[in-house]
Amino acid sequence: MDAEAAKLIGAGLAAIGAGLAAGGVGNVFGSFLQGALRNPAAADSQQGRLFIGFAAAELLGLLSFVVAMILIFVA
Numbered sequence: 001m002d003a004e005a006a007k008l009i010g011a012g013l014a015a016i017g018a019g020l021a022a023g024g025v026g027n028v029f030g031s032f033l034q035g036a037l038r039n040p041a042a043a044d045s046q047q048g049r050l051f052i053g054f055a056a057a058e059l060l061g062l063l064s065f066v067v068a069m070i071l072i073f074v075a
Helices: 003-038 040-073
Strands: none
Touching: 003 040
C-alpha cells in the first residue's frame, strides 16, 4: 500500500466522526425533549445544558472534519 492510499484511508476513518456527531446531536436533543415532556416546568432551566451538549457534539464533528481535511491536503 502506498502512502497516498494510506492517507485517504486515514481521512475516511477520521470523517466517520463527522457522521457520528449527527447521532450525538440527535441524542442530545432527543434526551432533552424526553425530559421536557416528562417535566415541562424544568425544561427552561435545562435549556442552557442543551446548548452546551449541542456545542460539544458539533465541536467533535468539526474537529474530525478538520483532521480529515488535514490528512487529505496537508499530510
